[in-house]
Amino acid sequence: xxxxxxxxxxxxxxxxxxxxxxxxxxxxxxALYLRRRYSDDGVGGGRxxxxxxxxxxxxxxxxxxxxxxxxxxxxxxxPTMYELFWRGDAGERATIVIPGWQTMSYFSDVGxxxxxxxxxxxxEVRRLHRLVGNAAAExxxxxxxxxxxxxxxxxxxxxxxxxxxxxxxxxxVSPVPYYSSYPAxxxxxxxxxxxxxxxxxxxxxxxxxxxxxxxxxPDGGIREAVLKSGTGVAxxxxxxxxxxxxxxxxxxxxxxxxxxxxxxTGHAGxxxxxxxxxxxxxxxxxxxxxxxxxxxxxxxxxxxAAKILKAISDGYxxxxxxxxxxxxxxxxxxxxxxxxxxxRAAVAASGxxxxxxxxxxxxxxxxxxxxxxxxxxxLRCHKEGVDDxxxxxRERKIISRGGAKFGxxxxxxxxxxxxxxxxxxxxxxxxxxxx
Amino acid sequence: xxxxxxxxxxxxxxxxxxxxxxxxxxxxxxALYLRRRYSDDGVGGGRxxxxxxxxxxxxxxxxxxxxxxxxxxxxxxxPTMYELFWRGDAGERATIVIPGWQTMSYFSDVGxxxxxxxxxxxxEVRRLHRLVGNAAAExxxxxxxxxxxxxxxxxxxxxxxxxxxxxxxxxxVSPVPYYSSYPAxxxxxxxxxxxxxxxxxxxxxxxxxxxxxxxxxPDGGIREAVLKSGTGVAxxxxxxxxxxxxxxxxxxxxxxxxxxxxxxTGHAGxxxxxxxxxxxxxxxxxxxxxxxxxxxxxxxxxxxAAKILKAISDGYxxxxxxxxxxxxxxxxxxxxxxxxxxxRAAVAASGxxxxxxxxxxxxxxxxxxxxxxxxxxxLRCHKEGVDDxxxxxRERKIISRGGAKFGxxxxxxxxxxxxxxxxxxxxxxxxxxxx
Numbered sequence: 001x002x003x004x005x006x007x008x009x010x011x012x013x014x015x016x017x018x019x020x021x022x023x024x025x026x027x028x029x030x031a032l033y034l035r036r037r038y039s040d041d042g043v044g045g046g047r048x049x050x051x052x053x054x055x056x057x058x059x060x061x062x063x064x065x066x067x068x069x070x071x072x073x074x075x076x077x078x079p080t081m082y083e084l085f086w087r088g089d090a091g092e093r094a095t096i097v098i099p100g101w102q103t104m105s106y107f108s109d110v111g112x113x114x115x116x117x118x119x120x121x122x123x124e125v126r127r128l129h130r131l132v133g134n135a136a137a138e139x140x141x142x143x144x145x146x147x148x149x150x151x152x153x154x155x156x157x158x159x160x161x162x163x164x165x166x167x168x169x170x171x172x173v174s175p176v177p178y179y180s181s182y183p184a185x186x187x188x189x190x191x192x193x194x195x196x197x198x199x200x201x202x203x204x205x206x207x208x209x210x211x212x213x214x215x216x217x218p219d220g221g222i223r224e225a226v227l228k229s230g231t232g233v234a235x236x237x238x239x240x241x242x243x244x245x246x247x248x249x250x251x252x253x254x255x256x257x258x259x260x261x262x263x264x265t266g267h268a269g270x271x272x273x274x275x276x277x278x279x280x281x282x283x284x285x286x287x288x289x290x291x292x293x294x295x296x297x298x299x300x301x302x303x304x305a306a307k308i309l310k311a312i313s314d315g316y317x318x319x320x321x322x323x324x325x326x327x328x329x330x331x332x333x334x335x336x337x338x339x340x341x342x343x344r345a346a347v348a349a350s351g352x353x354x355x356x357x358x359x360x361x362x363x364x365x366x367x368x369x370x371x372x373x374x375x376x377x378x379l380r381c382h383k384e385g386v387d388d389x390x391x392x393x394r395e396r397k398i399i400s401r402g403g404a405k406f407g408x409x410x411x412x413x414x415x416x417x418x419x420x421x422x423x424x425x426x427x428x429x430x431x432x433x434x435x
Numbered sequence: 436x437x438x439x440x441x442x443x444x445x446x447x448x449x450x451x452x453x454x455x456x457x458x459x460x461x462x463x464x465x466a467l468y469l470r471r472r473y474s475d476d477g478v479g480g481g482r483x484x485x486x487x488x489x490x491x492x493x494x495x496x497x498x499x500x501x502x503x504x505x506x507x508x509x510x511x512x513x514p515t516m517y518e519l520f521w522r523g524d525a526g527e528r529a530t531i532v533i534p535g536w537q538t539m540s541y542f543s544d545v546g547x548x549x550x551x552x553x554x555x556x557x558x559e560v561r562r563l564h565r566l567v568g569n570a571a572a573e574x575x576x577x578x579x580x581x582x583x584x585x586x587x588x589x590x591x592x593x594x595x596x597x598x599x600x601x602x603x604x605x606x607x608v609s610p611v612p613y614y615s616s617y618p619a620x621x622x623x624x625x626x627x628x629x630x631x632x633x634x635x636x637x638x639x640x641x642x643x644x645x646x647x648x649x650x651x652x653p654d655g656g657i658r659e660a661v662l663k664s665g666t667g668v669a670x671x672x673x674x675x676x677x678x679x680x681x682x683x684x685x686x687x688x689x690x691x692x693x694x695x696x697x698x699x700t701g702h703a704g705x706x707x708x709x710x711x712x713x714x715x716x717x718x719x720x721x722x723x724x725x726x727x728x729x730x731x732x733x734x735x736x737x738x739x740a741a742k743i744l745k746a747i748s749d750g751y752x753x754x755x756x757x758x759x760x761x762x763x764x765x766x767x768x769x770x771x772x773x774x775x776x777x778x779r780a781a782v783a784a785s786g787x788x789x790x791x792x793x794x795x796x797x798x799x800x801x802x803x804x805x806x807x808x809x810x811x812x813x814l815r816c817h818k819e820g821v822d823d824x825x826x827x828x829r830e831r832k833i834i835s836r837g838g839a840k841f842g843x844x845x846x847x848x849x850x851x852x853x854x855x856x857x858x859x860x861x862x863x864x865x866x867x868x869x870x
Binding site for chain 2: 011063076078080083090092093096099103105107110150157181190191193248262267268269271277290294296298311379
């Protein structure tokens, strides 16, 4: 493959150039924005300007900036990649103003099963699903949650029979490699009602809840339920079933579907997810979980999420000719494509690693055949003697999440593909240099 | 006591007049406000004006308005009483603007135990405690939660030993009458780690978590921990320890103290509470609960809560001569005083009921002796044959919360004192007429 960094053919060169150019554009845009915002009074940075100033100007993230020598933490799927999109025109349109007197009540709509669901948020979610075509939302009950994490807990609570005999909690399973949070969140309260029971591939009971994440976290694979028993139920986590990550091949229509704003738009800090549930009694029981856990979900977050989703749909329906700066999914897909290109080039340059194959398919939203660009890279190491890739990378100042947390081999790690351009560029450089 | 409605002495008359006047002012102010807001384009009410309009104009609550014949629901402590304050000048200053690019990251401050706590929110909480003098916050770790409900769950999780032997969950107790949610929230997931064990007054174990709510929900009583074992821990729920409800007699300095925005400012829909915790390891463990439950707490809600708390503190520190429209606690106390006056007059007029005695005390914040005006009325019925006061009131179209839910007698009910002026006025009228 040549002498290392920068070699590996024209595709690799182009990919690398794309990343470098992207980083430069990002930094320049940020510099211009900051200069414009702070030039009025000569005060740099957040605090002084905030007093009495209704425009909130604090930075978007509480993480320190990176440098070529720093530890690069790609353990979490913190979606700061999206910030560049939202600092543009779309971000202006997504700005929300909340007067002091608004959303004070616990209640949003007492006539609804989900009495804390803001009607405006529901409307924009259903609109977005119609636009993208990734879920058949008509006829489904909708619930809102403080992230899809809370809705996943609501689902396993709702699906576990009340008054279950002691010693026979409902088994919760998922096929390896599964999302590392599934076991942790299922078991942290040691509930008698449900308990993590591991790999669905090797589960042989009749009654279970199977968590099906598709595209899958960590490996990006497209999945169906593995288990087929009539008394088992599948919960479909569709956090990544958006066009920037994977071709939209059909409108999903499973009985229980979970989505999250975090991975659709990048607004992880808003803490909003939603569930589409076919069965009314199940929806009521999931709703009860959220009532007891947090007496509903923040109205402010819902209104903000509604504004953000509206800006996305408006960008496609009202300003389609304005280029990618108004088209979130196209912007993000372009970014993911450049990053995957750079990553595959670095892996080729290094020679120590492998990645899952690309999965192309026809996307009904983009109306063309596209490759999949998963939000996480499921990186495998082939170097002799390296059984703990997480530790190996940590010695080289890259923080990843080790395969064992996903029920898999220590030679795998999960790497976030959603962090800042700066962090990703440094990671790719270091990876390419590993021999 | 005379012939019923309207009789009972000058105090009762004055109280009743106060309520009527208050309702009239409230309705007039609302009418003026709505006319001013909608006069520009002649469009009445929410939806049409929202499209493209960044000012969110939907009403504050998803509950339908009341009329003299409607069912009056005072079961929930929905704090819509505060809306009148926030529709004034203070509400303008509490308006928040959140740009599309802000608060996208999961992280607020990675150097902090509570990495999802927004620094601006922490600053305003500590400032408010210094202003009011109700808690000695210096030296305490601060955690934020999706309401104090989530923090209560974090506390019992954190205080229950990991790997506890099966069959020996930590006992969670509270003295009767206790907040109806304590048993429900403790037990809904049937955790092996902790379990509701009822009335603290009759508990005789050595190891426990005692929930001490002061002022108490439902009866307004000022409480200390009942149990004194060295291996037991008290969690202090200070949701109502604010000057509008009770005299501030000292700066609370317990090991674990919970507060909620809902009952301090009226912004229940924002879903924000906070905890002050002395012990670092305990704070870390509580933090872990919130990580697993909802991957932190909405940034948007925290920024909004910070703005609201700032408006309250500014109202006292920067505009003290401007009267009650800038002084939340004085506004709310005046409202509570009028309502309690009207309620005591109605109880006197009816002759069937009794209320807890008034508890006056010197308030270090108001710098005068004041009575306590609890946010709930713990109403007891003395009528022969009425053992289920909740049912008796329900037949008369008043929804309350029955005493049994608080571990008490069915002759008690809890009535919210925080609902709208309209709902409260209708309730008081109906109560006075019951013979």
